Amino acid sequence: MGLAKRRAGLEVRISAPPAMMDEGLRSELGKQGIFTTTLEELYNWGRKNSVWPLGFGLACCAIEMIAASMARWDLARFGAEVFRPSPRQADLMIVAGTVTKKMAPQVVRLYNQMPEPKYVIAMGACAISGGPFKQGYNVLKGIDRYIPVDVHIPGCPPRPEALLHAFMKLQQLIDAQALTGGSRPRHLLPEAPSEFLVPEYGPHDLEPPKNPDVWCPPVVGGRET
């Protein structure tokens, strides 16, 4: 990639993968005012610093999410202050609170309406497992039964610091994503799904009660529980 631009004395050269570039040469060029990078680094750097969350809350965790976006914790430091009211403009879904079975189809539908690449943070005990309502009849036992979750935050509710930690973890995850090769993320795999099954209201429970393509029961102590 021999694309080079000269603007205000700063040379921007987008080069081959980082393995091709000698680290010493790179640092030496940096001292001379020549900044070198890769397309992958630039692309991920831009993406990870402008993750726009979808502005929706389900329960008390949403209050902590709102607090995290306000001046005291200031989620804007990470480029995520723009809570979007439309899923079409959002990159990140923060599932903040109890997902009731009545609400679950709507949450999955919102996720389906978000454009790729999209990420999910499940915030709080209810969103990751059903929490104190796990034994009840009306609460979904974790949103990861229907949509793929990138970061889980325990807590009831988690403090804003925990959300910031999860957000930084998500930034690390985005930063490490490769654009090419077999380990590239879902949105770069043409055959990978972008939309997921929306459950329907059944006579006794949601149908199906879980999406087997997304979620399988964890193996505990060498056997499936």
Next chain:
Amino acid sequence: MESLEQLKARLAQALPAARLELVPNDSPAGQPSLLVNKEAALEVARFLRDDARLRLDYVSNVTGVDWLDTAVTRKVRSRQVIEGIEREIEQTFEEKKPGFLEVVYHLYSMELKHGPLVLRLRTGNRSHDIHLPSLTPVWRGAEFQEREVFDLYGVVFDGHPDLRRILMWDEFQDFPMRKDYVGPDDFEYEPTAHGEVLERARRHEQSPEVPRP
């Protein structure tokens, strides 16, 4: 507010058709309640709201209670002459009491600043005779709470303006707050199961639909 006995006497005078009963309460709260037959419930409710000394104009709470069928064993000792000898014998009778659904209204007066008066209505049984008159025409605030009792207990309120499920989805068929409700077997992972939850987890593990490792 006058005592419940006085109120009952006054009600019996004003509405002779109503069958009234005082339900005592042995708990520390010690708050008795007034049980009314369902045919007279609407008239009694109107009386409670409009009577000058009561003016119970606010229903703060509507709840349901599910009473299961119960079997009461009763032992009767009697003396009988058997083979010329008088003996004392003991006979055991088993009485079956059918269960019912109960709706409890807590009434207050905003105007006279007194209350609560606890009003109870009972259905005939738990299976088909589950109709009760709706008190929403008397107290508009009962509308959503009666819908909730309908949703979770299955009491059908006749005369309710909009009787639909309110918490569960419309397609749902069960009544989850009834004592014999069995929830869906949809939890596969119990990290710290104990007590009743452990029993449920074991039943789940034994069910044929769970894949074996």
